[in-house]
Amino acid sequence: MLHLVTDSTSDLLAEGARRRNLTVVPLTVRFGDEQLRDGVDIDSATFYRRLVGSPALPTTSQPSPEQFAEVYRALLQAPGDEVVSVHLPAHLSGTVQSATLAAREVDPERVHVVDSWTISGGLQLLLDLAVRERDQGLDAATVVKNLEGRRDRVTCYVLLDTITYLQKGGRIGRAQAFIGGVLNVKPIVSVERGEVGPAARVRSKQQGVAKMVELVRGNGPLEAISMMHGDAAAAAGEVRDRLTQLLPELEIPLGQLGPVVGTYAGPGSVGVAVLRPG
């Protein structure tokens, strides 16, 4: 039997994970000395409240190889059991590294680790397809091959209220072209092929909403789409309404950017993830 594992940067709430029959390994977010498991010990609402009030920015850390090893051992009970473990990009976190070490330790033949090249809502789009394939009875090798074949078709756009969090968190990547301005600029960054890059700059939330829709439209017809927000329900709702008009045939789920992703996006972020057809 094939088991799917992911990490908490997929931003699947406990309910979502249960429904998909996924095991979620949490990263850790740390306020000072206080360590909190992402999405387990702290939820999004609490996190953003604390983020705004916190004198120092929180930090995050990847799960230890041991955490992964425990999960993998628990799932590999029967001889036919296999694990596909799908995670956020190696460019952004050492999570894939930990998972790979654990796989080697536990059973490299039966545990397959995949760098999804994406995060949050984008990771969800890939997981949903893997879940469907698992349920159709496809084997691990095929599911891995399909994941690796479609991960370059996913792009996330994130409208940030400020680039400060991304910059201070050291995850800015090529979006550093957006740093250094005197003007208050709201950047839109992209995450694709595992890297953060610059997508657009706007001066106001309203322009941001319009630009997000325009960026999504630039992808042409879509296979699937999902949305996330970090304490920005109103703006996210506006983007979603406009996208619903643009893409009436697609369902657009709207979730929350969790604590670890929120550490880098900051409060007031709106994300859209798209999956282009193959």
Add this chain to the structure above:
Amino acid sequence: MPSADPGAPRLSLAADHPPLLEVGGRHMSYGLRTSLSWLQANQEVVNDLNVFPVPDGDTGSNMYLTLRSAVEDAQKEADSHSAAAVMQAAAHGSLMGARGNSGVILSQILRGFAQGLAGSPRVDAAGVAAALQEAQSVAYKAVMKPTEGTILTVVREAAAAARVASDGGGDIRAVLDAAVREAHAAVERTPDMLAVLRDAGVVDAGGFGFAIILEGFARALAEAGGDVPDDSTPLRAPRRVGEPAVRPPGHAEVSGAPAEGRRGAAAVEAREEGWGYCTEFLVEGPGLDYERLRDELGALGESSLVVGDADLVRVHIHTHDPAALIAAAARRGKLAKLKVEDMSAQHHDVLERASATEASTGVAAGAGLAEPRKAVAARKPLGVVSVAPGAGFRQILEGLGVDRVVEGGQTMNPSIEDLLNAARAINADAVILLPNNKNVILTAQQVDQLAEGIAVHVVPTKNLPQGISALLSLDPTADAESNCERMEEAMQAVHSLEVTRAVRDSTANGKEIKTGDVIAVLDGKITAVGAEELAVIDEVLASLDFSPELVTVYRGDAVSAADGDAMVGALREKHGGIEFELHDGGQEHYPYILSLE
């Protein structure tokens, strides 16, 4: 109607002289020098013929600086006996030095005139008429939407009159006399052709400037005999056109002061690399705060020597940015005896000779030559040059990804050469140029033809809010074409509100404007007039036919941070639905520039 020339025909160039049948390069050079002297004397008159009552009256200065650059090159021409060679050199010089719309069009007139001479070393009356004809034709082609009632009309009418006169006989004086008379007559008719001139009660400044240039040229040739020496001093123009109306030929006083042969101050601004510029000038009072001047200017360079008193201060500073130095000094007093010397020039010459030798002998880089040009920044695919006034805007633009900011704007239009130097200094395959001023767009559009090896694209931003809006959509990883497309679209999404004080009485859009009134210019149109800034801005914001979400306020150099805060605070109170942001723009003449999004 106050006009430049209340007098009747002032010229009678052809009288009492034997016919002038043929002229060569020295006549051309002498004519141009006299034109320059004529224009210099009347520069302020031309500047004052301002259509808008906003302080952008620099047509005279722009034409003067353009023509000065033409004269410099004409005088350097080795083949000084050839009319065509001298005019060709003048045309090149004018293009390099062209500033502002009128300067660019003047450069095209000179280019056409040179083309019209078709390589002839000597030219007769019919040839002069033909060259003027070609001049008007080239000038019209240079302008995308030619407007009548401008310099274009004046050059066309002058050319037509010259052609008719050239049919009547072979005297070049008679041809030029007819052209000058018709040019001035056409200037007088410009208000009938352009409503904006009629409303403002002025004749067209560029057209008038051209008429003066032509007049100077004609007078020089009227004075000249069969030949003129290379170094003959130009005729001195009357201080104001129309005052001592006509100096009868033969009685003109000859000025001891030749036309200046110095580089324009701002013309050197963009070349920032190297060892800087030795910059010297006088600041004239009265009422100079000498110590403040010393501290302010001294901070802008090295080897500074600032000496003097409340009436006159002499400045000598080595700086990498003479334009900033000059701009800072010009705010405190009137500048004179400006001299800017490129201390890197010698070094550059050496490098150029070295690379020429390298190229001709086929020496590979690194083979013996110790890579002398390694200091140049790595070549990149795309760079951005932006024009902006003030240190605040410079910082903002640099923060948005501009590689080179060329100082300039409303009252100091940069030259083609300034922009070209900035584009070259980036060392990029393609450069996007943001003029950020409607009077700089035409200049910017001439850069591409001179920038060998660099594809220069102009995104025609008319003001700074448009420029900033365009820059926000810059994607440094994409190619120039797709960036230009995006930037042109983005610049449309912003409205610009510029607030200044009227420099003279006028009417515009049915509004009476008195000198000193605060006027608000929304997207290029005067929309509100009043006594103080807050009320005027408030009036515009209350009557918009769109509802901005964000208003960014850029305060000028004359507005303190506290005053800016107070202004924005008051605006926030009155317009609760709008988000306001205040930034230091540092621009001159415009206390506030607002960007409405």
